Amino acid sequence: MLTFEMILGILLAGLLSDNYALLHFLGTGAVMENERSTKQSVVLGLGTTLVMLITNAICWPLNTYLLEKVPYLQTMVFVLVILIVVEILHIIAKKLLDNYCHADFVKFAINGAVLGLCIHNVEHHLSYVETLITSLAVGLGLMVTMCIFAKVKDVAVDEEAIPASFRGLPIALLTAGMIALALLALNF
C-alpha cells in the first residue's frame, strides 16, 4: 500500500528532481515560449494539471484492458483522449479561461508533457493510484517551472548585457539550463 512518504516522494520528484519540462525535455517548448504573466501561467498550469489527471485517469484503464492486443495504437488513442478532454474542458471553462488567456489554453494544454506522462505511466506499470499522484505532481511541476522560468527570464536576464548572438533563444536556453542544473543537484 502507498505510504505517506511514498506519496510525498512522488510529489517532490514531479516538482523538482524529476521535472518533466527541464530534465526530461517533455513540454520544454511550452515552457520556453511562455511569456505570460504569473497569474496566466498559474491558470494555464493548473488547467494542464487537470488535463493530465483526467487523461491519465482515462488512459490507464484503456491501456490496461483494451490496448494489450494492439500496442501500436497506443499513441493514437492517447492523443485522441487528450484532444477530446482538452476540448471538453475548454467548453466547460470557456468563460474563466477567456478572462485570463483567451483561446490559447487548447494549444498550450496539448504538449509533450501530457502525452509523455501518459506513456511514462503505462511503461513503468504504475498502479492506478500512483498514476494519478504522478500526474498531479508532474502537472504542478510544469506549472511551477513555467512561473519560475518566465520570472527568471524577465527579472534576472538583462538582454542589453548579453552578446548579440546570445540574445533571445540562446540565453533563454542557458537560463533553463541553469535551473535544470539546480534541480539536477537534488538527484544526488
Add this chain to the structure above:
Amino acid sequence: MNIKHLLKTIAILLAIVAVFGVAMFGLNFLTGPIIAENNKGAEFAPLLAVMPDAENFEEVTSTLADIPESVIAVYKETSGKGFVVRAKASTQYSKEPMELTFGVTADGKICGIQLDVYTDSIDFRTKDANYITSFLEKDSALADIGTVSGATYSSTAFKDAVSAGFSALISNQLIAEGVKSDSQILAEMIPTLAPGMLKLEDAAVSGNIEKAWKSGNDAGFAYVIKSGEASYLALVNATGACLVYDVAGADVTVAQTAVADEAKAHAAAAQKSYVDALTTKVTRLYASAAEITSIEINTFNTVVAAVSFKVDGAEYYGFYSRSIGFHQMDVYFVIDANGAIAKMDANQFIFDKEYFHGFAGMDDAAYKAGFEGLTTDTWNGDAAVIATATMTSNAVKQSTDDVFATFNAIKGGAQ
C-alpha cells in the same frame, strides 16, 4: 466551439483514427514479427555475448533440481549448442553481489564468460587482466585456475560461482562432469587438511615439486610432489612438521619419507620463524619466565609457534596464532598446565578504525581479560565478539579455536 461542433469534431477524429488504425493494422503484419524478434534479442543480448553462435534461448531454470543459491538462471540454447548460466557471488568486500554470465558448450567447456556487475572494493580485473579469460575452454574441473593475488576473496568467489553453475548443469545431467587432474584434486584438499594456511600464493618450484604454495599468513607451505607415477600433497607447517597425503586423501607420511624430506627442505629454506617473536612476547608478559623451550607442533592451523616455559615452577604454554580478519592478525595466548587461558594479547585488534562505521571503540584491556580462565570446555566464542567488527571477531575466534586445538595436540602427544 459548442456541443454540436464538439460532436462533429469527435466524429472526424474517430474517422481519422479508423483510417490510421487500418493502415497500422496492415503495417503490423510486417513490423510485428520483427519487433517481437528485436525484443527477444534485447532480452538475450547478454547471453549472446557469451555464446555468439547461438540461435535462440529458452530459460530452463525452473525445470532444474538442486540449483545452488548462487545460480540466478540457466538458459538452454534451443539448437543444442549448450547452456548459458547467470550466477552471482559476494564476499565481505562486495557492496552488491557480483553477477556473471557464462556459456557452456554441449561438451561441457566454457565458450564465453563475462562479469556483468562488479562492485568489490578491490578489482581483480586490474590485478590480473587475464583472469576472466583464463576460464575459456575450461571444463567443470576448472583446471589450472587459481586465485588472483591481492584479490583472493573476490576471485575465489568468482571461481566458486562458476563452479556452482557447472554443478547445476552436472547434477541435472545436462553436461558431463570434467575430469580433474591429480594435482588439481590434491590442491583442492588443502583448505580442508590445512585450514590455517590462508591466502595461498604460488611459490617457486624445484626438483620433483610440481606446484608449491606459500600461505600468506606464514602458517606453512603446501606442495604437490611427484614420486614415481603418483603425485602427493605435502603440507609443512610453520614449525617444520610435515604430512603427506595421496590422491585419495589418505595419510601416507610414513611410506613416502622421500616426499616429506623434499617438502621439509624446501619449506625450511623459506619459512619465517616466529619462535623468537613469541619468546620476546612471553618474557614481556612474564618477567620471571624461565626455561623457554620451543615446541614442534603437528597441527596445520593458524598457530605458527609454540613454547613451553616455567614461572615460579609452574608450567605454562605460549602460542602465537596468525589469523586473518580485515587485516593480518597477530594473537598470543598463554595457557597454564590445566588448560585454562592465563593471558591473551594481540599486536592490534582494530587496524583501521575508520573502516568500521559506527565502531564505538573498544576497551582492549577488558577484552583481553575476558579470555582469562577459559578452557576448552568453557570457551564458546562469546569472548571474541567485538561489536561491529565481525571480521576481526571471527579471526580472534579462529585463533582461539586453533590454540586450544594445538594445546590439546601437544598435551595428547606428551601423555
Add this chain to the structure above:
Amino acid sequence: MKNFFKTCLLRGTPSMVLALGAGFVMASSADIRAALGMGAAVLISMILTSIVVSAIHKFIPAYAKLPVYLLIITGFVSIIEMLMEAFFPIVVNMLGAHLAALAVSAVIYRDAEEVADHNGEWTSIKTALSTGIFLTVIMIVCALIREVLGNASIWGHEIAFLANYKVSALAGAFGGYLVLACVLAAIKKLTGAHEHLEEEENE
C-alpha cells in the same frame, strides 16, 4: 540553389521553431544515431502531414482544425515509430517517449496550421523540407559535440584516446541546453542572422 539552402537552413526558419522544438532537439542530441533518427522522423512526418493537410484543409471546418491536424500528425508519427521500432530499435530505445511526443510537438503542428492550411502541396512540402532539414542539421551538430566530448564515442563506437577526458555533464540534461545555446549563438554570429531573427520574433 545556394540561396535556396541558405534561406531554408538559416534565415527562412524563425527561431520560434527552435523554441518550440527545443525539447526534442535536446532530448535527441545526446547521440548521433538518435539525432539522425529523430531528424528523419521529424522530416518525414512533416512532409506527409503537409501533403495530407494541404489536400484536405478545405473540407475541415475551422473549429475542428487543431484536433484534426494533430491527430493526422499523430497517425504519421505512430507509423514512423512502428517502422523504426522494427528496423532501428536502438534509436527507439534511446528516444523513448520523445518519439511519440513528437506527435503533439508544436513545430509540426505550426507548420501544418500556418503553411499547409493555406497553400498548395508544393509550397507546403518545400517549407516542411526546409524546417525539417534545419532541425536535423541542428540536432546532428549538437549530437556530434555532445557525443564526442560528453561520451567519448561516435556512432556508439568508443574513441579510446578521449575516454579519460570526457565531460559527462555534456551528455546529460544540462549539456543539452548548453550545447544548443552555443550552437545557435554560433550560427547567429556566423551568418549575421540575428537581426533578421529578432525582427521576426518581434512580429
